[in-house]
Amino acid sequence: MNERREILLESGTNELEIVEFLIGDNQFAINVMKVREILNPVPITKVPHSHPNIEGIIELRGEVLPIIDMAKALGFPPSDNPQQDKFIVAEFNQQKVVFHVHNVTRIHRISWKQIEKPSQMYQGLDGQIIGVVKLEGKMILLLDFEKMVVDINPETGINVQQVKKLGKRERSDKKIVVAEDSPLLRKLLHDTLAEAGYVFVEFFENGEDALRYLQSITKEGKPIEQEVQLVITDIEMPQMDGHHLTRRIREDEQLNKLPVVIFSSLITDDLRHKGDQVGATAQVSKPEIGELVKIIDKHIL
Known part of the structure; x- marks a missing residue:
């Protein structure tokens, strides 16, 4: 090993x-x-x-x-x-x-x-x-x-104060899809993204459900960029992990323009290349929620 x-x-x-x-x-x-x-x-x-x-x-x-x-x-x-x-x-x-x-x-x-x-x-x-x-x-x-x-050490978790330090935020009408299997982290992401002004967030507990939702939009003939502006995904999730979800989005002609941000505890120098290989737009290590919001701001137009 x-x-x-x-x-x-x-x-x-x-x-x-x-x-x-x-x-x-x-x-x-x-x-x-x-x-x-x-x-x-x-x-x-x-x-x-x-x-x-x-x-x-x-x-x-x-x-x-x-x-x-x-x-x-x-x-x-x-x-x-x-x-x-x-x-x-x-x-x-x-x-x-x-x-x-x-x-x-x-x-x-x-x-x-x-x-x-x-x-x-x-x-x-x-x-x-x-x-x-x-x-x-x-x-x-x-x-x-x-x-x-x-x-053991709550300070290692996601901290909404990181977002508050970015200053007062206007409410955004942009829609974000999040794939995250942890109920605790879904709640924390809901609260911190709302603090950052992003209130239209659709949560899924694995990549498979998130992909099915995205594909259902295009099957109805709607352009994906009008309905969803960005995807955030964890890596470790039952049924379909975040790397596979990213790869499937990139292989789908109707979804491949979507920005996909991997937000995971597994973003390290040794493993970052895995997200690059599947076409991630950006990768942020948990618990850097402030950095995640900056990247959302950059890629949501």
């Missing part, structure tokens, strides 16, 4: 690779695109009065990184076989974090269509499950690592 396996997947195929890991006997997963490396545990420095889910800090190649105890964060008992424990070093939302897990088992290559949205009945875990993968007779839970980090 150190060389990150050359980021094997071609952009826009609607596939992903997940690292399966264990907490006790329970299977969870993280998107390979978030993973920098996997380590055997090293000594941890405890930090006084830190959040209960923070085990401490480690130094890795000159960087000081926080360690999140995944068992504690998910409400499971500590490891009963510590020699198998692993540290998953991850990067997203412009920060690096280490997740302490009980074992790392294997990597799976799957389609976003194989990921089911968890129903409210078994959501549990304080909304920390973003998808369920049924694979080889078992169920693997895909976790919302961004929410886990924001719960």
Whole structure:
């Protein structure tokens, strides 16, 4: 994993690779695109009065990184076989974090269509499950690592103050389509875009639903530019991810002029090329909502 396996997947195929890991006997997963490396545990420095889910800090190649105890964060008992424990070093939302897990088992290559949205009945875990993968007779839970980090440090989340700093905004009559699977982020985007003057925003919880909506407009014979002026999409979404959505928009003669802005925790120097390959107009890393509004202003005419 150190060389990150050359980021094997071609952009826009609607596939992903997940690292399966264990907490006790329970299977969870993280998107390979978030993973920098996997380590055997090293000594941890405890930090006084830190959040209960923070085990401490480690130094890795000159960087000081926080360690999140995944068992504690998910409400499971500590490891009963510590020699198998692993540290998953991850990067997203412009920060690096280490997740302490009980074992790392294997990597799976799957389609976003194989990921089911968890129903409210078994959501549990304080909304920390973003998808369920049924694979080889078992169920693997895909976790919302961004929410886990924001719960520990709310300052790493989207902040409407960034938009207020841009000054008083006039109400715009332009219409924006947003594909974002997180209910919390849909609410935050609704509020912050309204603060920025963009009140006509249509939200969808995955790329497939957003694409179907856009295509329904052109099927009615309406020019898309009259009905929708810009698309904002997350990358990680069940059914259809943001890279595939962008690619499908660019391949559609009636939609391909639409500006598409990818707004994701996965916008890093290593991964930006993936959005470029599928034709994204711009890419903004969460939680930089102020930067997102500036880009909307630039591309909405």
